[in-house]
Amino acid sequence: MTDTYNYDDVKPVQIRSDEPELCQILYDDEYEHTMGILLALMRDKEYSERALHITEQGIELLASHYTIWYYRFEILTTLNKNLFDELDWVEQIALENQKNYQIWNYRQLLVEKIIESGADFSPYREYPLLGEMLEEDVKNHHVWSYRKWLVERFDLFHAPKEVSFVNSKIDEDVRNNSAWTHRHFLLFGKPSLVDETLVNDEVEYVKMKIELCPQNASSWTYLLGIYRRAKKPLGELHEFCLQFANGMAESESTADTDESQDKAEVKSSFALEMLARIYVEQKEIAKAKRAYTLLADKYDPIRKNYWEYQKSVIV
Amino acid sequence: MTKDDINSRYRRRISYLTTLASRSLKINDLRNMDEDTGKLLAMMLDDTYTDPVSVETQTSIDQEETEESITNIYERIGSRKPVKDAFCFEKELHYDYALSSLNSQLPSYFRSLDANHGWMIYWLCNSLDVVSGPDSSWLTEELQGSVRRKIERNISNEGSDGIGGGKGQLGHVASCYASLLSLVIADEYSLLGKLRNHLYSWFLKLKRKDGSFSMHYGGESDTRSVYCVLLSATILGILDERLSEGVIEWLNRCQTYEGGFAGVPGTEAHGGYTFCALASYLLLLKPCDGSLYAQLAKNIDMDLLVRWCVMRQHKAEGAFSGRTNKLVDACYSFWIGASLAMIELALQKSSIFNRDALRLYILNCSQSTHSGGFKDKPGKVVDFYHTNYTLCGLSIAENQFSFISDKDSSQLSFALLVHTSPVRNTQSISPVNPVFGIRMDKVLKCREHAIDKYVSL
Numbered sequence: 001m002t003d004t005y006n007y008d009d010v011k012p013v014q015i016r017s018d019e020p021e022l023c024q025i026l027y028d029d030e031y032e033h034t035m036g037i038l039l040a041l042m043r044d045k046e047y048s049e050r051a052l053h054i055t056e057q058g059i060e061l062l063a064s065h066y067t068i069w070y071y072r073f074e075i076l077t078t079l080n081k082n083l084f085d086e087l088d089w090v091e092q093i094a095l096e097n098q099k100n101y102q103i104w105n106y107r108q109l110l111v112e113k114i115i116e117s118g119a120d121f122s123p124y125r126e127y128p129l130l131g132e133m134l135e136e137d138v139k140n141h142h143v144w145s146y147r148k149w150l151v152e153r154f155d156l157f158h159a160p161k162e163v164s165f166v167n168s169k170i171d172e173d174v175r176n177n178s179a180w181t182h183r184h185f186l187l188f189g190k191p192s193l194v195d196e197t198l199v200n201d202e203v204e205y206v207k208m209k210i211e212l213c214p215q216n217a218s219s220w221t222y223l224l225g226i227y228r229r230a231k232k233p234l235g236e237l238h239e240f241c242l243q244f245a246n247g248m249a250e251s252e253s254t255a256d257t258d259e260s261q262d263k264a265e266v267k268s269s270f271a272l273e274m275l276a277r278i279y280v281e282q283k284e285i286a287k288a289k290r291a292y293t294l295l296a297d298k299y300d301p302i303r304k305n306y307w308e309y310q311k312s313v314i315v
Numbered sequence: 316m317t318k319d320d321i322n323s324r325y326r327r328r329i330s331y332l333t334t335l336a337s338r339s340l341k342i343n344d345l346r347n348m349d350e351d352t353g354k355l356l357a358m359m360l361d362d363t364y365t366d367p368v369s370v371e372t373q374t375s376i377d378q379e380e381t382e383e384s385i386t387n388i389y390e391r392i393g394s395r396k397p398v399k400d401a402f403c404f405e406k407e408l409h410y411d412y413a414l415s416s417l418n419s420q421l422p423s424y425f426r427s428l429d430a431n432h433g434w435m436i437y438w439l440c441n442s443l444d445v446v447s448g449p450d451s452s453w454l455t456e457e458l459q460g461s462v463r464r465k466i467e468r469n470i471s472n473e474g475s476d477g478i479g480g481g482k483g484q485l486g487h488v489a490s491c492y493a494s495l496l497s498l499v500i501a502d503e504y505s506l507l508g509k510l511r512n513h514l515y516s517w518f519l520k521l522k523r524k525d526g527s528f529s530m531h532y533g534g535e536s537d538t539r540s541v542y543c544v545l546l547s548a549t550i551l552g553i554l555d556e557r558l559s560e561g562v563i564e565w566l567n568r569c570q571t572y573e574g575g576f577a578g579v580p581g582t583e584a585h586g587g588y589t590f591c592a593l594a595s596y597l598l599l600l601k602p603c604d605g606s607l608y609a610q611l612a613k614n615i616d617m618d619l620l621v622r623w624c625v626m627r628q629h630k631a632e633g634a635f636s637g638r639t640n641k642l643v644d645a646c647y648s649f650w651i652g653a654s655l656a657m658i659e660l661a662l663q664k665s666s667i668f669n670r671d672a673l674r675l676y677i678l679n680c681s682q683s684t685h686s687g688g689f690k691d692k693p694g695k696v697v698d699f700y701h702t703n704y705t706l707c708g709l710s711i712a713e714n715q716f717s718f719i720s721d722k723d724s725s726q727l728s729f730a731l732l733v734h735t736s737p738v739r740n741t742q743s744i745s746p747v748n749p750v751f752g753i754r755m756d757k758v759l760k761c762r763e764h765a766i767d768k769y770v771s772l
Contacts, residue, residue, distance in 0.1 A: 013483040015429075022465045023416070023435040028423045035429075039483035065430045067485040070533045105535040138373065139641065145582045152581065175374035177639040181583040184572055189581055213370045217626065217639045225572030228619065266364070301358050302630035305667050306621070 005050035012036025013043065031061055042071045047078035056089075063097040069106045083114050091129050098136055104146045111153075123154040124161070138169070139178045148185050157190040174209055177218040184222065188229065199230045207240060210268075214244045220270035224277075234278045241278065244271035245291075269299040280314055288314055345393050352401050355671050356393045359631055360386060374640050381642050382631045384693050385680055392679060402674060404709075404743040405684050406446055409702065412687030413442040414453060416699060430480035430487075433494035436465055438703040440500045444754055445706045445744050454501060462501040466494045474513030477531070486517060487531045492543035495550050496753055499761055507551060507764075515553045518544050526561025537578035538569055542591035545598040546751065549730065552765040559599055566592050567614050573639060574619030584623060586637035586650040593620075593657045594750045597730040602720065607729050608661040621658055625668055627651045633672030634680070634692075644691045645681035646701050648673060648708020653749035656716050660733065660749075663717075670712040670738060677709050710747040713738055731762045 013036050016027055027035075038058045041051045055072040058065060076086060087110055094103045114121050126146075133143045156162050166186060169179035187202060188194055206223045210216065227234055244267045266272050272291055279288035289311050296307035345357035392401045417439040421428075428435055440462060443453045468482045469490065477486020478494045491514065498507050521529045521544070527536040528544045541562060548554035568580040569592055575584025576592035600610045611617055627635040627647065635647035655668050681689045681701070688697030689705035714735040724732055730750040737746070748758040 015482050017468070017482075020461075022418065022461050023421060023428075023432065023439070025421045025425045025429060026423050027426060027429075031423070031426055031429075043483065062426060062429060064427070065484075066487060066531065066534065067430070067479065067483075070485055070531065073533060101535075108535075109533065139638075141583060141585065141638075145578065148581050173372040173374055174370065175372050175640040177641070178583050181571065181573075185581045188572075215365075215369070221573050221623075221626075221639060225619075228616065229572060298364050300630070302628055302633075302669050302672060303625050305669065306625040309662070309664060309667060 005053050007037050007050065007054070010037050010040050013039040015039070034058055034061060035065075038068065038071070042067070047075045049079070051075050052079065052081075059093060063093055063100050064102060066102050069102045073106065073109055077113060083110050083117075084119075086110055087125075094129065095132060095136075098133070098140065099142075101142060104142045107146065108149060123150045123156065126150060134169075138173065138176060141178070144178045144182055148182060151182075151186055151189065155190075157186060157193055159186075162186055170209065174213050175216055175218055180218045180222050184225065188226075199226060199232070202226055210244075214268035214271065217270065220268075220274065224274070234274065234281050237274060238278055241271045241274045244268040245275055266294070266299050269295060272299055276310070285314055341390065341393055351671070352675075353393070355675065356389055356401075359633060359672060359675075360389055360393065362631070365630075377642060378640075381692065382629075385632045385676070388679055388693065389675070402678050403684075404678060405682065405687065406743065408684065408687035409446050409689075409706070410443060410453070410687075412683075412697070413439045413446070413702065417443070417458075430484060431490070431493075432469060432481045433466065433478065433490040433497065434480070435699055436462060436497040437493040437500070438699040440497055441753055442699075442703045442706055444500050444757070445703075445710060445747060447745070449745065449756060459501050459503060462497055463503045463506055466497060466503075467506070469494065470510070472513075474510040475516050477514070477517045478510075485531050487534075488521065488528060488540045488543045488547070489530065492547050495547050496751070499550060499757055500753055502760075504764060511551045511553060514547065514551060515558075518548060518553075518558055522558065522560075526563075526565035538566065538576055538588045538591040538595065539578065541566065542595045542598075545595050546730075549598055549728065549765065550761055554598070554728075562595065563599060563614060566595055570615045570620065572619075574616060574621075574623030575638075583638060586627065586635065586647045586654070589620075589624065590650040590654050593654050594730070597657055597660075597750050598728050601726065601728050602718070602732065603725045606661075607718075608663075611661055617661070621662070621667070624651060624654050624658055628668055628672065630672075632676055632680070633669065633674075634676035635673070642692070643676070645677060645689055645708070646691065646704040648677055648681075649704040649711065649752065652708040652711035653752070656711050656714075656749035660716050660718065660729070665715045666738075673712045674709065677705055677712070681705050704752075706744060707747045707752055710744050711749060713742050713744070714746045716749065727762070727765070731758065731765065733758075 012033065015035050016032055017024070034054060034057050038054045041054065052072065052075045055068050055075065058068040059072070062068075076083065087107065090103060090107055090110070094100070097103065111121060130143055130147055133140055137143075151157060151159075151162060163186065166179055166183045169176055170183065173179075187198065203223070203226060206219050206226070209219045210223070213219070223237070226232075227237075246265045272295055276288050276291035276295070279285075279291060292307045292311040296304040296311075300307065342357050342361050345353040345360070348354070417436075444451065447453050466478070469479045469484065471477055471479055471486045477488070478491040479486050480490040495507065495510075498504075518528065521531075523529060523536055528540045529536050530540040534540075544558065545554060545562070548558055566576075569576045569578070569588070571577050571582075571584040573584040575586075576589040577584055578588045596611060596614070597607070600607060604610060608617070626639070627637070628651075629636060629643050632643045634643035634645060635651035636643050637647050637650065652673065659665065659667050677689070680693050681691070682705075683690060683697045686697060688702040690697045690701055715738055717734050717736070718729065718732045719734045720732065730748075733748050733750065733755075735746040735748075735755055746755045747753065748755050751758050
């Protein structure tokens with residue numbers, strides 16, 4: 001493997017110590033040899049073809065070795081290598097290392113360097129890779145973060161292709177919170193594009209998704225998030241929430257009686273929570289307290305302490 | 316979807332419904348028991364008021380599968396009488412697991428951790444420290460020396476290029492953080508003193524215009540790198556204006572519409588990043604500028620933050636997930652548990668989440684009673700990382716938090732003023748500081764050093 005280049009003149013860094021050491025890894029010979037040479041070349045600041053070659057071998061052995069990525073980038077830019085070829089190579093490594101952190105920062109560095117050099121770069125070039133990565137793990141945090149970076153870097157806010165992509169991911173799995181987060185950034189990430197129409201359209205969209213699946217944390221949190229940022233009164237959602245949590249807070253009785261609880265018909269604890277927030281906002285203290293009591297005792301008892309706390313801070 | 320897929324889905328569904336029917340009988344038995352554990356189990360097993368899944372998606376399929384494997388464990392506990400032994404902690408086993416891992420030679424596949432040597436030392440030494448009593452008998456002079464030598468190998472240019480993940484590697488802020496914590500745990504203050512000024516100059520080199528810090532030369536910046544620098548600087552007593560400039564403004568941008576924090580502005584709220592962000596505020600803010608709550612509320616949406624954090628606890632499992640609609644994982648016992656502890660400190664409330672449900676998960680679903688150590692969830696294997704953070708999470712669940720105030724402390728950050736007291740009389744392990752992730756007494760010692768240094772700054 002190392003045949004292509006000669007490293008006989010390099011005195012490798014001894015990554016294995018002779019004395020006993022805590023958590024000593026028993027490296028296999030190939031790993032110890034490759035890393036030893038690689039780290040020695042880096043220490044000596046050698047930027048050459050053979051150095052480039054050994055970084056490739058190092059990354060194939062351990063893709064999470066951040067030092068190698070840093071060194072490789074230095075070599076590539078010093079040698080003025082074709083960075084589009086490099087993007088293609090990294091693609092393979094990415095597909096083989098789903099959980100890797102380093103690759104995505106590295107890719108960003110490459111793309112920035114390409115743009116800096118004056119070459120054209122289309123963000124859509126990245127789509128097949130990102131698509132394939134999400135096939136493997138549809139909530140891959142690094143892949144979505146990179147995608148967010150693309151939206152920001154190439155001003156893809158509200159871009160039809162991106163919107164239809166994120167729609168398809170939500171259609172596939174309405175509980176995919178990564179897709180909801182991306183949607184939020186795509187539509188609300190550039191304040192100059194946010195107006196009342198957008199907010200209202202978006203509220204309708206989420207409502208539709210909630211009707212489809214009422215007990216879904218992602219969509220309710222998204223709805224609450226939109227209202228919070230747009231500073232809209234939650235009272236607008238009163239009728240909507242009653243569809244999923246009916247009968248419990250409408251009684252005139254102020255006591256937390258079992259009777260009033262029994263009338264409740266709750267399809268979504270999130271709807272009940274939203275109702276509680278609406279009643280707090282509208283200063284309907286008794287109703288708000290009743291909703292929180294229902295959450296604490298029946299519909300979301302794991303969060304009893306939180307609901308009791310919410311009840312205690314109503315003013 | 317193929318026909319086989321549909322068939323297997325139906326089979327799963329039917330077996331699930333059968334289990335439910337037999338479960339409802341047991342729940343009534345449990346609820347009527349005098350023991351708190353019985354009532355806790357009854358609450359967690361009862362799904363009368365849980366809406367049946369209306370649309371099946373990959374998320375709900377994965378969730379149901381995990382829930383079922385854990386519910387089976389809790390049902391077995393519920394059928395034992397008495398159910399008191401639901402909280403067995405195998406202290407010696409974990410001690411042995413951590414100590415032997417630290418001293419053993421690791422097979423070659425452990426090279427996957429070759430860029431994380433400092434982390435391995437922190438995870439294992441901290442696990443030992445936390446399961447041991449205050450006497451720290453595990454920390455022999457010989458072991459102290461071994462820890463120091465192990466960290467020394469990874470120091471780059473005396474520290475002015477940082478501390479890397481292994482010998483000859485590039486300085487890395489997270490590895491530096493783990494290495495400094497290891498030195499604090501091992502009581503190696505002389506080396507910390509030598510590193511102090513060098514690391515300060517390195518941190519300045521990593522400081523970015525937007526207020527955040529790069530993880531390493533040419534590296535990314537996120538709430539993780541910010542937390543690691545702030546905590547390292549606190550340990551060394553060098554957290555000054557130049558380092559902290561613009562950090563709070565940058566952190567504020569990382570809170571998402573959900574309420575939790577993302578690694579960088581605009582990405583998804585996540586347990587690990589939320590911990591890092593919140594801990595960073597506690598490292599920066601000081602009691603002389605007002606209450607923690609008031610200062611946080613000036614910067615971020617506290618209502619949504621509290622909501623997002625408490626929503627991470629799953630009813631059937633008792634444990635935390637790291638993101639909305641994701642599965643529970645025992646490591647979040649610390650990332651989310653400590654975030655909730657910090658929230659409790661801000662709200663001045665003793666318990667905002669269900670501590671017993673978390674303990675139940677940790678001790679019955681994550682603890683290995685064979686090999687020692689802790690795992691993510693049933694069906695997974697134990698590892699160093701999960702062992703450390705699950706133990707720290709267990710400590711959070713066993714304690715409640717408040718701030719101490721004294722005259723000397725006015726220029727110290729909230730992080731150095733945390734005080735713990737046990738929730739109940741019997742305690743399995745030592746109390747852990749939720750910002751530092753190490754034992755309270757070790758932080759106290761650090762604080763004494765820090766006070767001296769602030770005087771000399």
